Amino acid sequence: MDSIIQVQAVSKSYWRDSFEIPVLNNVSFEIPAGEYLALMGPSGSGKTTLLNLIAGIDRPDKGQISVAGTNIGSLSESQLAKWRSTHVGFIFQFYNLIPVLTAYENVELPLLLTSLSKKERRQHVEAALTVVGLQDRMQHYPKQLSGGQEQRVAIARAIATDPTILVADEPTGDLDKNSADEILKLLERLNTEFHKTIVMVTHDPRAAEKARVVRHLDKGEFKRS
Amino acid sequence: MKIPFKYIVRNLGTRKLTTGITVLGVALVVFVFAAVLMMAYGVQKTLVATGSDENVLIARKAANGEISSIIDRVTADIIMTLPNIAKTPDGKPLASGEPVVIINLEKIGAGGVSNVTVRGVSPQAFSLRPQVKLKAGRMFKTGARELVAGTAIESRFAGAKIGDAVRFAGDNWTVVGTFDSDGSGFDSEMWGDANQLLDAFNRNSFSTLTIRLERPDAFPEFAAAFEKDQRLQQFEAKIERRFFEEQSEMMAGFIRILGIFVTVIFSAGATIGATITMYAAVANRTVEVGTLRALGFRRRSVLAAFLTESLVLSLVGGFVGLFFASFLQLFSISTLNFGSFSELAFSFALSPSIVISSLLFAVAMGLIGGFLPSVRAARLNIVSALRSS
Numbered sequence: 001m002d003s004i005i006q007v008q009a010v011s012k013s014y015w016r017d018s019f020e021i022p023v024l025n026n027v028s029f030e031i032p033a034g035e036y037l038a039l040m041g042p043s044g045s046g047k048t049t050l051l052n053l054i055a056g057i058d059r060p061d062k063g064q065i066s067v068a069g070t071n072i073g074s075l076s077e078s079q080l081a082k083w084r085s086t087h088v089g090f091i092f093q094f095y096n097l098i099p100v101l102t103a104y105e106n107v108e109l110p111l112l113l114t115s116l117s118k119k120e121r122r123q124h125v126e127a128a129l130t131v132v133g134l135q136d137r138m139q140h141y142p143k144q145l146s147g148g149q150e151q152r153v154a155i156a157r158a159i160a161t162d163p164t165i166l167v168a169d170e171p172t173g174d175l176d177k178n179s180a181d182e183i184l185k186l187l188e189r190l191n192t193e194f195h196k197t198i199v200m201v202t203h204d205p206r207a208a209e210k211a212r213v214v215r216h217l218d219k220g221e222f223k224r225s
Numbered sequence: 226m227k228i229p230f231k232y233i234v235r236n237l238g239t240r241k242l243t244t245g246i247t248v249l250g251v252a253l254v255v256f257v258f259a260a261v262l263m264m265a266y267g268v269q270k271t272l273v274a275t276g277s278d279e280n281v282l283i284a285r286k287a288a289n290g291e292i293s294s295i296i297d298r299v300t301a302d303i304i305m306t307l308p309n310i311a312k313t314p315d316g317k318p319l320a321s322g323e324p325v326v327i328i329n330l331e332k333i334g335a336g337g338v339s340n341v342t343v344r345g346v347s348p349q350a351f352s353l354r355p356q357v358k359l360k361a362g363r364m365f366k367t368g369a370r371e372l373v374a375g376t377a378i379e380s381r382f383a384g385a386k387i388g389d390a391v392r393f394a395g396d397n398w399t400v401v402g403t404f405d406s407d408g409s410g411f412d413s414e415m416w417g418d419a420n421q422l423l424d425a426f427n428r429n430s431f432s433t434l435t436i437r438l439e440r441p442d443a444f445p446e447f448a449a450a451f452e453k454d455q456r457l458q459q460f461e462a463k464i465e466r467r468f469f470e471e472q473s474e475m476m477a478g479f480i481r482i483l484g485i486f487v488t489v490i491f492s493a494g495a496t497i498g499a500t501i502t503m504y505a506a507v508a509n510r511t512v513e514v515g516t517l518r519a520l521g522f523r524r525r526s527v528l529a530a531f532l533t534e535s536l537v538l539s540l541v542g543g544f545v546g547l548f549f550a551s552f553l554q555l556f557s558i559s560t561l562n563f564g565s566f567s568e569l570a571f572s573f574a575l576s577p578s579i580v581i582s583s584l585l586f587a588v589a590m591g592l593i594g595g596f597l598p599s600v601r602a603a604r605l606n607i608v609s610a611l612r613s614s
């Protein structure tokens with residue numbers, strides 16, 4: 001099977017004052033196209049760091065990461081920005097919607113970086129908001145929506161450009177059980193129905209259950225499971 | 226720039242109080258800045274309006290104003306024989322030899338004494354300057370110690386009303402009328418009979434001589450004849466308007482330099498205000514910036530967005546400041562004009578170039594004030610920005 005994400009011997013540490021804090025230690029793994037992977041592990045085990053590296057918003061100290069055949073470590077900063085806009089859809093724990101923009105405008109935001117016309121953007125935004133079931137909330141601002149609805153708008157924003165991979169960092173971490181279930185159902189549907197490759201960081205076992213594969217990270221290394 | 230403009234404008238709308246205060250700061254500085262330029266321009270406009278394009282004013286080359294110029298009667302007679310001078314119906318050259326002196330009068334309200342120009346004129350002065358019209362009372366009589374006062378003198382100085390006596394050169398001069406000259410510098414003068422004035426001051430020379438050209442475009446010919454005459458080497462002929470324009474340059478320049486110096490110092494305050502506001506905006510929106518960058522917006526887009534925000538802020542301030550400054554046009558003030566060493570009344574005057582300079586000044590405050598915060602926003606590390614939630 002073709003792997004869409006290849007992580008090879010990646011190490012990453014942070015420096016606090018003069019102390020080195022090793023976060024990831026020689027991590028290697030591959031994710032096949034169409035996978036739905038849950039990354040689990042205790043707090044501080046490096047899940048977010050690993051996700052950020054795959055999503056191209058952080059760079060490893062050592063090792064190499066390829067996504068859809070591109071060695072993203074070789075890209076310049078502005079190339080990487082362009083690459084993210086076409087290949088990565090981001091879903092955050094706190095949704096990270098822009099409060100002064102409506103649901104419609106939030107979803108349109110990543111499309112502004114493409115060469116699509118206004119009309120084409122409208123089609124994409126409407127399609128994405130329809131997938132998440134919020135086509136009747138397009139003109140609402142984030143603060144007029146519930147947490148679960150905000151996260152659905154965020155998911156619509158993540159899929160609007162039809163990216164190669166979706167990365168989600170604790171997407172249900174801030175939601176009540178019902179809303180969390182809705183979000184998980186939606187992610188599952190994106191994987192099965194729309195064949196999206198999803199990497200989801202979570203420490204919620206019920207969330208991990210929905211994924212096809214679960215990997216456990218501990219102290220910067222994968223545990224055998 | 227890819228970050229939508231509505232994002233920028235709406236963010237300003239969410240912080241109404243800080244936005245309002247910052248706008249006000251910029252508006253205040255722009256108001257003062259525009260007011261100073263309007264004042265300088267007002268002085269210029271008043272003095273330029275004093276001169277006509279069809280008149281030629283002759284003064285001594287070395288003189289830097291009418292006061293310090295001297296033209297003896299012989300020279301005046303020589304000049305009046307030059308070609309291209311308009312003639313009166315009875316064939317005399319249309320010219321006015323004018324002694325110009327300064328007297329002290331008490332200002333109303335201000336409680337002080339200031340200089341007032343008294344101009345001695347020949348009867349033809351009124352044909353030379355048709356804008357000068359009697360408003361009340363009557364004209365001074367030739368051969369009498371009488372004066373007519375410009376409207377700005379009548380309203381601003383004590384003892385310059387019709388019937389009042391003004392004391393100078395050892396005699397009492399009765400104010401018999403007031404005149405209006407369409408807002409020109411003559412409004413700030415008193416006029417009397419040239420010969421009476423010469424007599425009173427024991428002088429035999431005019432200060433300047435003003436002639437009317439027979440055709441508006443005859444100046445080059447007149448000037449050529451003037452320059453060719455060896456006896457006139459110490460004198461200079463200028464289009465009257467040009468003469469008064471030059472007279473205004475020193476005063477206007479002084480107001481401008483002083484005013485701009487003061488407002489530039491003020492503007493530091495408004496600029497720092499904009500900087501603080503924009504730093505707060507960046508701090509409040511760190512996660513947003515991290516998100517935008519993660520989505521693929523580049524550093525320069527973030528830089529441009531925050532700079533634009535600061536620019537919009539300062540431009541709104543600029544327009545507000547200009548709006549209020551434009552009402553100054555309704556006011557007229559008077560001050561000592563360094564060109565003539567006497568009091569000059571004028572109105573604040575707005576011009577397109579003042580509007581543009583004021584807005585550019587506002588833009589500069591916005592760009593300078595917003596620069597460091599915008600750079601900070603653009604340089605945020607994506608991962609740390611996202612973690613700061």
Ligand SMILES: Nc1ncnc2c1ncn2[C@@H]1O[C@H](COP(=O)(O)OP(=O)(O)O)[C@@H](O)[C@H]1O
Pocket residue numbers: 014015016021023041042043044045046047048049050609
């Ligand atoms: N910018 C940073 N500076 C210093 N230490 C950091 C930074 N980011 C993360 N860390 C540390 O790296 C470790 C892993 O963090 P993270 O990847 O967020 O873990 P997780 O998502 O599994 O909770 C933690 O100990 C965290 O404190």
Ligand SMILES: [Mg+2]
Pocket residue numbers: 047048049
């Ligand atoms: Mg984390």
